[in-house]
Amino acid sequence: MDGEAAGTPELRPARAPQDFHFYPMDLYDPEDRLHLFPEEHLQTGREVQAEMSSEPKGAAPRDLEEDVEELVHLYALGDGSEWDAELVDGSSPHLEVWEQRPRMAGAHRDWRLGAEAEAGDRGCAGWGAPAPSRDLREAYRYSHGRASEEYECYVIPEEEDEDEAALVFCVTCKAPVRALEVSDEHREHEVTPLSKALESAKDEIHKNMFKLEKQIIEMENFANHLEEVFITVEENFGRQEQNFESHYNEILETLAQKYEEKIQALGEKKKAKLETLYGQLVSCGENLDTCKELMENIEEMCHEEKVDFIKDAVAMADRLGKFLNTETDVEISAQPDFEDQTLDFSDVEQLMGSINTIPAPSAPVINPQTPNSATGSSVRVCWSLYSDDTVESYQLSYRPMQDSLPGKDPEEFTMTVKETYCSVTNLMPNTQYEFWVTAQNRTGPSPASECVVYMTAPSPPIIKSKEIQSCEEAALICWESGNLNPVDSYTVELTQAETPEPSGVTESVVGIPTCESLVQLHPRQSYTVYVRALNVGGPSARSEPVTIYTTGSSFHLNEHTCHPWLTISEDGLTVVRSERKTLAKEPLPSNTRFTRCVAVMGNLIPIRGRHYWEVEVDERVDYTVGVAFEDVPKQDDLGANCLSWCMRHRFASSRHKYEFLHNKMTPDIRITVSPRKIGILLDYENSKLSFFNVDISQHLYTFSCQFYCFVHPCFSLEKPGCLKIHNGIAMPKHVAFY
The missing domain is CATH 2.60.40.10 (Immunoglobulins)
Incomplete structure (x- = not known):
């Protein structure tokens, strides 16, 4: 089936007319025109018809019901209740066409070949067949009025591209519409081609996908961070549990040892008391026996004769005196109750206190400064601590590393923070600061960390x-x-x-x-x-x-090269020589400032290319304009050496004299119209320096120069007057095409 489907052209669903009705009988042609199924199935259909026609009328309901179920299963017709009812009545008109219906479930695999064989206008895949491929997913279905899935038919499209071309996308309604409907309902709406709307939708989807991917990455990073925190907390609590278990086991061992020691001490004291009491008891018994014996002896003496009594009495008196003189211990040397025993639990209390006592934290570690972590007046300082330490606060100290006065240390500042970072403000820009930090808890402070240097951002230029x-x-x-x-x-x-x-x-x-x-x-x-x-x-x-x-070359006059007799305006574009300046004495020679020649240079941008500027002059003023190298001798006149090229004007007795000087040489050129505005074109590419009369667009003269390095504009006033420079202007057409 796959091989056959691959060789057939792809068919697309098309839109069927609204008044089109399709009946199951239209799906089948005479047997001599369509042979898509094996003959055995055709024979089966005929046999079924023959058997149905030959059955007795009384047995029709039971046999026909079984036959209908068998045919439904064989031809994949789905629910056959409707056909069952018709066959039971015996009045179904469909029995006449069973021979013409060589259809089976397995025959649907050849639906494309059947469509090609029938000239392409039927477009039907089979009676009751499901969609044979994805291309017919959106095909239209038509039935003969029973609205049953058994009679579905797929109409194969032929002109889908034309239908799509007739559609446009209404941006206002957010829906595709026909191009013919734009002039009616969507006249004032914004419409766009369907392909463009599709591309726009794809771009929007890609943007949203990019945002979703970014959010997914952020959530994954956050989840990883939470996992790290979870693992850290679990490890810390595991260590704490081990510490508590170790401490409690040590306390139990100490208490058991104390118990054994106290029990042993009590046993020894008990034995000593009992021995002492027994000795006293024995002594008392002996004394009682002696007393009884003496009493008996005295009674016997009383019954004796006087002479015997006197003799015995003297001896008894001595004996009785000795007994009475003997001290008898009648005090109990051991009390029946034990005296209070004070137990020393100091070591146990110390162990118990060690459980609740938090050790002082270790010294924190300040992180090196990260790029872009400071501003001109603040800096963000970060540090880290060992995970086992318990910290209540941090003391961040800092001081500037500027050179202080001798014998005076720089001032130190301290801040108390709760986090492991701090933004320190009110600092000096572009200044190095030394930071160190200590951690604190209720036990005490930690040692100070090592000092780390942070630097604030610079001031704006x-x-x-x-x-x-x-x-x-x-x-x-x-x-x-x-x-x-x-x-x-x-x-x-x-x-x-x-x-x-x-x-x-x-x-x-x-x-x-x-x-x-x-x-x-x-x-x-x-x-x-x-x-x-x-x-x-x-x-x-x-x-x-x-x-x-960037409309043209723009520069300013360099005050460092200006002759003392000249004055430059605030905008740097006008040079003036006044009358009083001429009376001052000549300045001393210099390598940067003009001393003999009353001139000034301009700072022209050092770019190879074409530069153009204009100079507004007075016809009655003696002036010189041109270019020169930076190392031109400042004692020489402009044009008097090989390092300068210039145009010089002299006015005497109502006559104008113009010279184009280089190395004291000038061509024989006569200018009949005195320029009031001189245009100067410096062309590095063609090694040329040209002068123009701007008022009448006249070319005056051109130097062929060999510029081994960049040159600068030069301006000189030999008599009182002024020169006004116009730069940053577009090059005129008569100059641009010269």
């Missing part, structure tokens, strides 16, 4: 907005640390102002060792820049934000 340089492709960001102690590194965070979430970080540069960073950016964008400082304690808070633009 301070961005130098005036020293930021940028171009269309990058920006050089400079800042101050803001901390006395050095930090490990810095992180630059950038956020595009055009993004929907301004608070999100678009780009970041981490692990910067110095206080400046060259960051690659996208052209014609505005960025908000933040800087963080990092150390072992964690990152600092964000610095104050600074906005930069």
Whole structure:
């Protein structure tokens, strides 16, 4: 059956028309058209019909009932009560078609082959057959009016894809609808293609599955933690039980030993008392006997003659005197009651006290500082303790490790906590602190732990907005640390102002060792820049934000190179030479500051590419603009050496003179229209320096330069006046295509 099913095309359930009715008789064709079952079953059907027609009328109910049950079992017709009733009456019209019903339960395995043999339009698998495969799970069932499972039929679909294509998903109703119904009931509802809704539902299910998996992992971790706690508690109580049993056994042994010792001592005292009393009893008996004898002797003497009495009386008197002079102990040397015996139970009490006495805890162990566990003013300290120790509280002490004054130790602070962790606040940023901890219970404190150094996070850096340089492709960001102690590194965070979430970080540069960073950016964008400082304690808070633009090259004038006669404006883009400055004496030579040439340099970003800026000039002012290497001699004029390229203007007697100087050489060029705004294009890629008249979009001159390193813009005023620099602007079209 599996081999045959594998070779047949897959059939899908289809939607049947509502007015379609199917009767059991329609399922069968004449015998000459359909031969799906063995002949023996056909013969069986004929024999049954013949036997039924030949049976006596009186025996019909019993025989027909047995035959119906046999046929039901043979053809898998289910409950045959209806057929039984018809056959009993003898009026069933279905007897005529028994020959045309060569069906059996085993024949259902060939239902696909039968469907292919019948031109594909019948789509029926058999009378009363169950769904032969998963493809027909949702097939429609039709019967001839009796609503019985015996007459079910599966309609095989042929155009399911077209039906699915006609469906769309209504997001508002959360149900699939036909595309034709969208214009009526779902006109104002949000609809989407069924495939897209399916993908969305799958994505939502995947997200929920991911959340469930995450929750399962968390619950498993929690269960593992509970199991560890359970095992620890069980072990601790087991040890405590062993300790209690050992102590009680020791106490019982001590009490038994005490009992034996006391019993033995009491027996010895009893024996000694009894011996003493017996001796006294014997002595008393002897004295009584002596008294009786003397009394008898005296009575006998009284009956004697006077001469004999006198003789015997003298002897008796001596004897009686001796007896009377003998001291007789009439005091009982042993009392009948034993005196109170004070038992020494000090050792037993000590053992009993040891059971209820908790030993002092051992020294805790402070954990090393974990990354990102501190802020600029707080730090989280954690420690651990042996599981056998009982602790009521902890004493956490700390002190800063800063250099203190001679003879004065740093101040110490102490906190009492219940847990094995503590967040210490009100600390100095980027500072190392020494921590140690002791554990306490009612017995006493533990020894102090070893000292461990924790460090707070740094203070936020301070961005130098005036020293930021940028171009269309990058920006050089400079800042101050803001901390006395050095930090490990810095992180630059950038956020595009055009993004929907301004608070999100678009780009970041981490692990910067110095206080400046060259960051690659996208052209014609505005960025908000933040800087963080990092150390072992964690990152600092964000610095104050600074906005930069990548619409063009942007730079500021360097005050450290400025001639003393020049003044730079607060925005760093205007240089002025006044009248009073010219009277001051010439400054001393310097390697960084211009001394003879009254000039100043600009800090242009060191990026290979194209840089453009403009200079607004006065036609009656003598000025020089151009570029120069950083190590250009500060005593020479611009253009007087091979390290500078410039355009110089001289005004005398209403005449303008323009020179393009490099190494004291200038070409023979005449400029008829005096520029009021000069555009300068520095092209590293093509090794060119070009000058333009911005007002009339005129190219003035181009140097072919060999730049072995980066150059800087230079500006000079030989007479009082001012130059105003425009940078951070987009390159004009006549310059961009030059």
